[in-house]
Amino acid sequence: MKFKGRDIISIKDFTRQEIDYILKIAGEMEPVAKSGSDILHGKLLATLFFEPSTRTRLSFESAMHKLGGSAIGFAEAEITSVKKGENLADTVRVVENYADVIALRHPLEGAARLAAEFAKVPIINAGSGAEEHPTQALLDLYTVWKELGRIDGVNIALVGDLRYGRTVHSLAYALSLYDVKLHLVSPDSLRMRREVLDTIKERIKVVEKRTIEEILPRLDVLYMTRIQKERFPDAAEYAKVKGSYKVDLRLLEDAKKDLIILHPLPRIDEIAAEVDATSHARYFQQVWNGIVTRIALLALILGATE
Amino acid sequence: MKFKGRDIISIKDFTRQEIDYILKIAGEMEPVAKSGSDILHGKLLATLFFEPSTRTRLSFESAMHKLGGSAIGFAEAEITSVKKGENLADTVRVVENYADVIALRHPLEGAARLAAEFAKVPIINAGSGAEEHPTQALLDLYTVWKELGRIDGVNIALVGDLRYGRTVHSLAYALSLYDVKLHLVSPDSLRMRREVLDTIKERIKVVEKRTIEEILPRLDVLYMTRIQKERFPDAAEYAKVKGSYKVDLRLLEDAKKDLIILHPLPRIDEIAAEVDATSHARYFQQVWNGIVTRIALLALILGATE
Amino acid sequence: MKFKGRDIISIKDFTRQEIDYILKIAGEMEPVAKSGSDILHGKLLATLFFEPSTRTRLSFESAMHKLGGSAIGFAEAEITSVKKGENLADTVRVVENYADVIALRHPLEGAARLAAEFAKVPIINAGSGAEEHPTQALLDLYTVWKELGRIDGVNIALVGDLRYGRTVHSLAYALSLYDVKLHLVSPDSLRMRREVLDTIKERIKVVEKRTIEEILPRLDVLYMTRIQKERFPDAAEYAKVKGSYKVDLRLLEDAKKDLIILHPLPRIDEIAAEVDATSHARYFQQVWNGIVTRIALLALILGATE
Numbered sequence: 001m002k003f004k005g006r007d008i009i010s011i012k013d014f015t016r017q018e019i020d021y022i023l024k025i026a027g028e029m030e031p032v033a034k035s036g037s038d039i040l041h042g043k044l045l046a047t048l049f050f051e052p053s054t055r056t057r058l059s060f061e062s063a064m065h066k067l068g069g070s071a072i073g074f075a076e077a078e079i080t081s082v083k084k085g086e087n088l089a090d091t092v093r094v095v096e097n098y099a100d101v102i103a104l105r106h107p108l109e110g111a112a113r114l115a116a117e118f119a120k121v122p123i124i125n126a127g128s129g130a131e132e133h134p135t136q137a138l139l140d141l142y143t144v145w146k147e148l149g150r151i152d153g154v155n156i157a158l159v160g161d162l163r164y165g166r167t168v169h170s171l172a173y174a175l176s177l178y179d180v181k182l183h184l185v186s187p188d189s190l191r192m193r194r195e196v197l198d199t200i201k202e203r204i205k206v207v208e209k210r211t212i213e214e215i216l217p218r219l220d221v222l223y224m225t226r227i228q229k230e231r232f233p234d235a236a237e238y239a240k241v242k243g244s245y246k247v248d249l250r251l252l253e254d255a256k257k258d259l260i261i262l263h264p265l266p267r268i269d270e271i272a273a274e275v276d277a278t279s280h281a282r283y284f285q286q287v288w289n290g291i292v293t294r295i296a297l298l299a300l301i302l303g304a305t306e
Numbered sequence: 307m308k309f310k311g312r313d314i315i316s317i318k319d320f321t322r323q324e325i326d327y328i329l330k331i332a333g334e335m336e337p338v339a340k341s342g343s344d345i346l347h348g349k350l351l352a353t354l355f356f357e358p359s360t361r362t363r364l365s366f367e368s369a370m371h372k373l374g375g376s377a378i379g380f381a382e383a384e385i386t387s388v389k390k391g392e393n394l395a396d397t398v399r400v401v402e403n404y405a406d407v408i409a410l411r412h413p414l415e416g417a418a419r420l421a422a423e424f425a426k427v428p429i430i431n432a433g434s435g436a437e438e439h440p441t442q443a444l445l446d447l448y449t450v451w452k453e454l455g456r457i458d459g460v461n462i463a464l465v466g467d468l469r470y471g472r473t474v475h476s477l478a479y480a481l482s483l484y485d486v487k488l489h490l491v492s493p494d495s496l497r498m499r500r501e502v503l504d505t506i507k508e509r510i511k512v513v514e515k516r517t518i519e520e521i522l523p524r525l526d527v528l529y530m531t532r533i534q535k536e537r538f539p540d541a542a543e544y545a546k547v548k549g550s551y552k553v554d555l556r557l558l559e560d561a562k563k564d565l566i567i568l569h570p571l572p573r574i575d576e577i578a579a580e581v582d583a584t585s586h587a588r589y590f591q592q593v594w595n596g597i598v599t600r601i602a603l604l605a606l607i608l609g610a611t612e
Numbered sequence: 613m614k615f616k617g618r619d620i621i622s623i624k625d626f627t628r629q630e631i632d633y634i635l636k637i638a639g640e641m642e643p644v645a646k647s648g649s650d651i652l653h654g655k656l657l658a659t660l661f662f663e664p665s666t667r668t669r670l671s672f673e674s675a676m677h678k679l680g681g682s683a684i685g686f687a688e689a690e691i692t693s694v695k696k697g698e699n700l701a702d703t704v705r706v707v708e709n710y711a712d713v714i715a716l717r718h719p720l721e722g723a724a725r726l727a728a729e730f731a732k733v734p735i736i737n738a739g740s741g742a743e744e745h746p747t748q749a750l751l752d753l754y755t756v757w758k759e760l761g762r763i764d765g766v767n768i769a770l771v772g773d774l775r776y777g778r779t780v781h782s783l784a785y786a787l788s789l790y791d792v793k794l795h796l797v798s799p800d801s802l803r804m805r806r807e808v809l810d811t812i813k814e815r816i817k818v819v820e821k822r823t824i825e826e827i828l829p830r831l832d833v834l835y836m837t838r839i840q841k842e843r844f845p846d847a848a849e850y851a852k853v854k855g856s857y858k859v860d861l862r863l864l865e866d867a868k869k870d871l872i873i874l875h876p877l878p879r880i881d882e883i884a885a886e887v888d889a890t891s892h893a894r895y896f897q898q899v900w901n902g903i904v905t906r907i908a909l910l911a912l913i914l915g916a917t918e
Contacts, residue, residue, distance in 0.1 A: 036348030042648030044677050046670070054380050055400060058352070061378045062404035065350050072673045074666050074687065075380065089885075094667060094877060097899040098674035265400060273395075287403040342654030360686050361706060364658070367684045368710035371656050381686065571706060579701075593709040 004303035007116040008124040011134040011170045016177040026296040038068035046099035047073030063294035122301045137170035139293040156221040157183035162192040164231035176200035248272040310609035313422040314430040317440040322483040332602040344374035352405035353379030369600035443476035445599040462527040463489035468498040470537035482506035554578040616915035619728040620736040623746040628789040638908040650680035658711035659685030675906035749782035751905040768833040769795035774804040776843035788812035860884035
């Protein structure tokens with residue numbers, strides 16, 4: 001399998017075989033995440049974040065440092081040439097001179113794809129509009145695989161904002177490559193986008209619901225998401241659905257003993273703090289797995305491992 | 307003495323013996339500050355600054371680089387997940403996955419303590435509200451010790467905003483562990499906080515004054531502070547006291563020949579530029595000593611020295 | 613020739629012999645730009661950008677990383693002590709304790725010179741007001757030299773905002789040390805500053821024009837610039853001249869086969885996208901040459917090469 005020089009734009013660009021391979025390499029990279037290495041000594045990552053995301057940016061930078069490389073970049077569009085009117089294609093053709101790989105977050109759908117068309121160095125999509133967040137999907141899969149020992153056969157629910165949440169779009173696509181039973185739980189106004197639904201229904205069993213309660217007892221994985229205020233075109237619309245779902249100890253009484261709860265974070269109040277201490281909570285381990293997965297991706301696309 | 311894995315939250319958590327030990331290690335770290343090292347090669351510092359402070363942030367990052375490590379982080383809350391509503395406990399439990407140690411600056415008192423309760427990695431308080439700034443106190447002590455050869459027996463005055471200035475709170479506590487004579491000079495509205503005063507008066511001799519002139523001739527150390535506009539709840543209150551104290555050549559005519567003047571910086575007009583060239587001025591050396599002291603702290607809590 | 617410890621403030625501080633030497637070293641540093649090195653292992657660059665400039669800041673940081681060093685700094689004045697009222701002289705005397713070299717961008721003319729007077733470490737002017745941008749001029753010269761094999765004898769036009777554009781001021785001075793024919797193309801309101809014109813006219817042949825068309829056929833180098841909105845005191849004045857010049861395929865029909873087009877970037881619409889694919893376009897190679905030139909400068913002033 002050839003990853004060197006490859007862009008990571010959409011989870012849809014990967015076969016199941018390729019994803020399995022990435023997960024395997026991630027597993028092998030756990031020691032690097034723990035103790036560091038000099039695998040990418042002398043290599044540079046540029047993090048171009050046109051939208052703020054401390055979490056994802058720091059995760060990429062930490063991964064690069066643990067590989068022995070370094071990182072440069074910016075954390076918000078306000079302080080960039082974009083303010084001076086530069087287009088993304090130019091920005092990318094400039095920055096490719098500075099770094100060996102670019103992690104790009106952008107508010108517009110299609111931005112990462114466009115960047116990859118212009119760039120000579122690999123582009124990693126670190127979130128583009130409400131569309132895709134492929135490295136999040138990979139780390140989510142890695143978490144399921146590491147925690148449950150398998151992905152095939154699991155009963156998984158994606159809960160919350162399935163319409164604007166890019167994380168769940170990428171994850172739903174990725175899961176559809178496996179033999180899972182997928183439950184989609186959302187208010188009517190935040191149902192999974194039609195085009196995602198159509199694609200994944202061709203491959204796996206998908207059930208849409210309005211409440212967690214009616215499916216909880218059968219679940220192996222409960223994937224919660226934040227209802228993201230900043231993605232709503234309309235504040236009134238947001239007010240109607242915020243706080244729709246909340247996982248607490250009482251709800252979890254009906255859960256399987258080994259149910260795991262995931263969340264891409266940050267959370268607001270979708271998961272009560274009292275849940276953190278239970279054996280179900282895996283959302284902070286997920287953060288660790290994000291480092292591990294991004295270490296694997298950087299090592300693969302920069303040709304440091306095969 | 308065991309420092310590995312320890313949080314640096316409040317100067318009150320340290321005994322005199324421990325502080326003396328930190329100063330000794332700082333002295334030994336001067337060559338590292340000058341020429342760099344690979345002592346912490348592969349280690350990562352996260353600087354989480356929810357309040358801007360270029361000076362302190364760059365000092366920590368410089369210290370980490372001189373130890374051979376690297377740094378990631380953010381410089382203001384605006385561009386973080388906090389904007390999305392995340393609480394500090396979650397932020398810390400995320401970031402501890404990215405880095406080996408966290409330096410935290412936060413506008414709220416108690417923030418560093420809370421962070422330390424949740425974090426598995428050591429937390430260094432880089433300033434919390436108007437409360438504490440322990441690494442500044444340590445570098446101040448180191449400066450006195452390095453410049454005068456002793457801390458015991460010195461006559462020292464803290465001047466300016468003793469109410470809102472976190473630096474002087476930490477420093478007053480630290481000094482009270484030594485046999486010093488402490489003069490507190492401030493306008494009435496900016497007198498040292500009651501709880502600090504009560505504690506230190508049990509241990510050392512403390513005198514409160516309204517002017518520098520009346521005590522200057524006896525002083526070994528004149529510690530000036532900026533009256534910090536941003537800490538005042540009321541602009542009118544600020545206008546009344548700003549510019550209360552100003553050290554210039556004329557004032558210094560009455561000073562001891564070997565008086566040293568310190569300032570945590572930035573200064574506005576508390577110290578006239580003409581003073582910079584005198585042998586009294588030590589505030590820029592203080593900055594250097596900050597690097598040295600932070601190198602010592604990072605090396606100690608990451609277990610690279612004992 | 614002695615570069616160690618030297619400030620890079622104005623192109624006017626350099627002789628032709630010195631510039632030639634810098635270009636030679638830049639040529640030798642191409643492998644470092646490509647593959648990295650450990651030449652400046654343990655050294656720190658501070659990038660103090662009081663004005664946003666992603667491009668220049670990332671270029672310096674990339675250069676430092678490729679030399680094996682590290683970088684710290686800030687990207688906008690908003691998040692610095694300046695907000696607290698600190699003056700530049702103090703900022704510099706603080707930061708010189710943190711780093712081995714400082715790259716400074718500042719909105720005020722004279723800022724870099726002032727900084728250099730106070731700093732013990734070398735200062736590199738990364739742009740000061742509308743005045744100078746010496747490292748841009750050096751990378752521009754390097755690009756001409758590398759692409760055309762010579763600087764003497766070339767026919768070069770500087771086009772656009774010659775009044776407020778600091779890049780063209782530095783470049784015009786630099787070119788006047790060589791035997792070039794210089795064409796200055798601008799609207800009347802944006803003519804080259806008098807003091808620059810007077811100086812360079814003493815040394816080389818300078819012709820001022822209002823259109824590109826009348827001189828294009830003879831040109832070896834067409835240097836386009838953006839008309840910088842942010843430098844105009846008056847919005848109406850800006851509206852009158854923006855879009856004055858635009859290079860497209862039709863215009864280029866009259867160009868020499870081996871004309872090269874340069875631009876300091878970012879561009880808005882001075883160069884049509886259709887030009888990017890022609891053999892004339894060299895503005896993205898210019899970015900690469902910027903890394904190479906800054907690697908050479910950092911290595912020289914930190915004494916890593918001679």
